[in-house]
Amino acid sequence: MKIVVSDPVFLPEQYRKKLEILGDLKVFESTPSSVEEFISRVRDADIVIVGRYGFSGKAFNASRNLTMLSVWQTGYDHIDLKAATEKGVVVSNVPDYAFDSVAEMVFALALNLLRKVHIADTRLREGNFDWRNYVGNQLMGKTIGVIGTGSIGVRVIQIAHGFNMNVISVTGHPSAEKERKLGIKFVDLDTLLSESDIVTLHVPLTPSTEKMIGAKELAKMKKSAILINTARGKVVDEAALIEALKEKEILGAGLDVFEKEPLPVSDPLTKLENVVLTPHIAFLTEESLEECTFVCIQNIERFVEGKPQNVVNPEVLTSLRLPKP
Known part of the structure; x- marks a missing residue:
């Protein structure tokens, strides 16, 4: 054999x-x-x-x-x-x-964006120690919208409670018992997008989830919100996301997955400061x-x-x- x-x-x-x-x-x-x-x-x-x-x-x-x-x-x-x-x-x-590893990565990306760690690191190496450039936002008390409540989504919810966050979620099979058990509230997608400070994706790539986050959905998010994708690149319409990031329609994005992998060095995402990029390593521990x-x-x-x-x-x-x- x-x-x-x-x-x-x-x-x-x-x-x-x-x-x-x-x-x-x-x-x-x-x-x-x-x-x-x-x-x-x-x-x-x-x-x-x-x-x-x-x-x-x-x-x-x-x-x-x-x-x-x-x-x-x-x-x-x-x-x-x-x-x-x-x-x-x-x-x-x-x-x-790897649901522990991926869930932890969600918060690594979120904190990096909210506290401008990636920007501060780069600027400090260039000799810029002016703290006034790095005013960020905290996680405590914010609302996180979790799309998908499989093993990874559930672990994200559990960690979010540790940050005293308000958790809302979209799932294919909502129930009052699951709401009570997880300490969350199930809502529709439009409500999740409009109310969340952080939107994080935890769905498989299927015909129904492909590009489920496009221009229309991004427009419903708060200008102060961030999008985290550790699921599959094609769940997000990348062209629409790039436009939203360029126009500051949302605060930023943390992306571990992309429509095309490896991500070309010439990709417009690599030129944006309000995005944190990692090469599909959320699972990698x-x-x-x-x-x-x-x-x-x-x-x-x-x-x-x-x-x-x-x-x-x-x-x-x-x-x-x-x-x-």
Whole structure:
């Protein structure tokens, strides 16, 4: 059985050994320079661990022996799930990991913006010690609007209570019991946008959430409000956000994800002072990396045992194909 790690993931020695016990292991530690190079890496694999690189229908069609794809993250919008299912390939992900890390990053970005840390750091290195340039705003007592109440959204809510914040939320399944349990108030999106000092996004990328925050939604936010996106870049209409930031329609934005990744150095976002940018690292802590790799490999172990877990295309399980030993 041939196992391929197709692009960079966190894979310490103890996890490499686990995979080597299961089969013939090949690890690629660089990002493919082209789709063709990616296909050449995975073409003969029985099982593939994939990181952020897109697994297209073309790659699935070219894969001769592929039976299982273990996605080294929660999101799988970079995987052609339809093609995988048509080929009978089981796709598993790592659900519900890194929610502590991502939730903490929300407040790192928010505090950075509100207290102008990024600006103060740059100016101080240039010799400017004039404190009058850095008057900011505190979190205490502000209203935070949390869009999405999955594991990450709930953790954000819990941390927000520690800052004595008023929490309002939009969710697909509101209930009085959930309101009481979380100490929040469910509202509609328009109300959340107009009342929040901080709007933070915690929804998956789906047809219904793509560009859910556009020009119309940004116009409903307070001029003193900030937008935080640690979810998926395409949840926000980036062109509309850039315009809102340029025109000071909102105070600022903290972005860890983008419509196009890697973010080009020439992107207009990189020229704006009222935005804090990080390269899709909200999940990136030692604790979350360890957890992600553990589950990613456990997914493979369970699959080989004939007991697949965390499967995102369960239709394939009716005719499960296991790899040859």
